[in-house]
Amino acid sequence: MILSPEVRAAHVAANEREYGEEVCGRLHWLDGDGAERAEATRREILAACGEALAWACGGTKPHYGPLSPGCAHCVAGTWSCLFVNGVCNARCFFCPTPQDDCGEPTTGQIEFRRAGDYAEFLERFGFGGASLSGGEPLLTLDRTLEFVRAARERFGPGLYLWMYTNGLLATDEALAALAAAGLDEIRFNLHAGGYRLDGVERAVRHIPCVTIETPAVPEEEGRMSQLLPRLAELGVRHVNLHDIRVTPHNVGHIVRRGYTCLHGPKVTVLEAEQAALRLLRQALADRLPLAVQYCCFAYKNPYQARGHRRRWCPQVMRPAETLTPTGDIRTCEVRGERAAIVALADGWAAAGLPRIAWAVQGKGDRVQVVPELLRGLAPAGFEVAVSYAAAATVAAPSYRFLPTKVRLNENVEITVERRPRIARRVIPPEHLADFLALAGDEAAPVPAHLADLAPCERIPEGLPDYY
Numbered sequence: 001m002i003l004s005p006e007v008r009a010a011h012v013a014a015n016e017r018e019y020g021e022e023v024c025g026r027l028h029w030l031d032g033d034g035a036e037r038a039e040a041t042r043r044e045i046l047a048a049c050g051e052a053l054a055w056a057c058g059g060t061k062p063h064y065g066p067l068s069p070g071c072a073h074c075v076a077g078t079w080s081c082l083f084v085n086g087v088c089n090a091r092c093f094f095c096p097t098p099q100d101d102c103g104e105p106t107t108g109q110i111e112f113r114r115a116g117d118y119a120e121f122l123e124r125f126g127f128g129g130a131s132l133s134g135g136e137p138l139l140t141l142d143r144t145l146e147f148v149r150a151a152r153e154r155f156g157p158g159l160y161l162w163m164y165t166n167g168l169l170a171t172d173e174a175l176a177a178l179a180a181a182g183l184d185e186i187r188f189n190l191h192a193g194g195y196r197l198d199g200v201e202r203a204v205r206h207i208p209c210v211t212i213e214t215p216a217v218p219e220e221e222g223r224m225s226q227l228l229p230r231l232a233e234l235g236v237r238h239v240n241l242h243d244i245r246v247t248p249h250n251v252g253h254i255v256r257r258g259y260t261c262l263h264g265p266k267v268t269v270l271e272a273e274q275a276a277l278r279l280l281r282q283a284l285a286d287r288l289p290l291a292v293q294y295c296c297f298a299y300k301n302p303y304q305a306r307g308h309r310r311r312w313c314p315q316v317m318r319p320a321e322t323l324t325p326t327g328d329i330r331t332c333e334v335r336g337e338r339a340a341i342v343a344l345a346d347g348w349a350a351a352g353l354p355r356i357a358w359a360v361q362g363k364g365d366r367v368q369v370v371p372e373l374l375r376g377l378a379p380a381g382f383e384v385a386v387s388y389a390a391a392a393t394v395a396a397p398s399y400r401f402l403p404t405k406v407r408l409n410e411n412v413e414i415t416v417e418r419r420p421r422i423a424r425r426v427i428p429p430e431h432l433a434d435f436l437a438l439a440g441d442e443a444a445p446v447p448a449h450l451a452d453l454a455p456c457e458r459i460p461e462g463l464p465d466y467y
Contacts, residue, residue, distance in 0.1 A: 077307025
C-alpha cells in the first residue's frame, strides 16, 4: 500500500491530536531506519511463504487455507456484528475499550431490546451472516441464546451464525445450549484464558466450526507457535490472527511493554504484525490441516466500513448520485447559465436517457449527473465539481448532518445520517478525462492531481506502509 506524503502527514497529525503531546512522547514510534528494517523483515517472511500464500481484499488479507464462512460474509459486506453486552470477565491488556457497561444489545449504535427485532433487521437488510460479540456473550448466556434462536428460527440454515468468546465460561452445558440454538461457529480469544485449551476441546464436541481469533501478542508468539499443531489435532478449523490496535484505553499498557508503534488511520503495533506473519509462515511451511489468516487493521478499517456504508447509503442517496468502490456517495454537479443547463437536460431527455441520470437543482443553473453524462460534455462555459458523503447509523440525530428515519417495525426506528466527506471539489477541464477514468474504472491509477479524491474512490491495496 503506497500512501502519498500528504496522506501520511494527515495520519500522523490525527494520531498526535488523539493522544496528545505527552502520550505521544512516551510511545516508541518507528523511525526511518526502523521502517527500512521492518520492510525488509516483512519481505523476507512473505517471500518464504511463496505462492502457497493466498491474498484477499486487494492484498490486505494474507491467508493459508480457506476463509471461514463468517469471514467470507465480512469480506462481502453481508455481516452484522451484534454486541450482546459491554462487559467482560477478562482483562486483556490489548482490549480497546473499558468493557464495563452491560447495556442493551447493539449494532451500529442501533439498540435491539427484542431478539425478534434483530432477526427482522437481518432479514430486512439482506444480511447473510451475523455474529454475537461483547464484552463476553457468555456472561449473559440467556440473552445470547435468545438472539441465536430468534435468528435461526427466522432464517433456518440460510444465515451463518457465530460467536466470539474469551472461553472462561465455555462449559459443556453452555456450548451444548448454543449448538442446540443453532450456532454455526465459535471463536476463542486464547490470550484471555492464558492459552489454555480446555474450552476449545469442549467446543469441538458441540459446535460445527471452532476458530481461534486472537491478536498476535509478541511475547506469546512462541507459545502460539507450539499450539498450532495441537489446535489442528483438536479439530480447530481456523486461526485468525490480528494486529494490536493502540487506543486511549490501552495506551498505558503499550507504553509499558515498549512496543514499536506504527502510524496509519489508527495506531498499531509493529511487533504484533511481524508475529502474525511468522505464525502464518509456520502453518504454511508445516502444511497444517487448519486455515490461518492475518486479519489486520489495514483490512478491517476500509472493508468493514465499506460494507456498512453500502448498506446505508441507499437510504440517503438522491437521483443521479452514485456509489464509489469505498461505499461513499459521489455527487457530480455541472454549473452554468440557466439556458445552457436547460439545453443539456433537454438533450438528454431527447436521447431517451433515464431521468434518474440527472437532476436539475436550485434555480435551474446547476444539474447533478451520473459521471457517464460528463463524457459528452463540452466543458467550455460549465463548471464541473464533485462532492462525497458517507452514511452512518447513529443512536440519536446529532443535527449536524441530515438525518433520515428508517422504520423497521413498531419497536425499532433507525436513524441514518448523511455526513459530508469532500465538498464541491472543482474539476478543471483539463482534468475531466482523468476524473472520469477514476470514477469509471476501479483499476485506473489515481493521478497526482486527483490524489485528494483517492480516500473516497479507492481502497488502498496491500499491507500498510511503514512510516
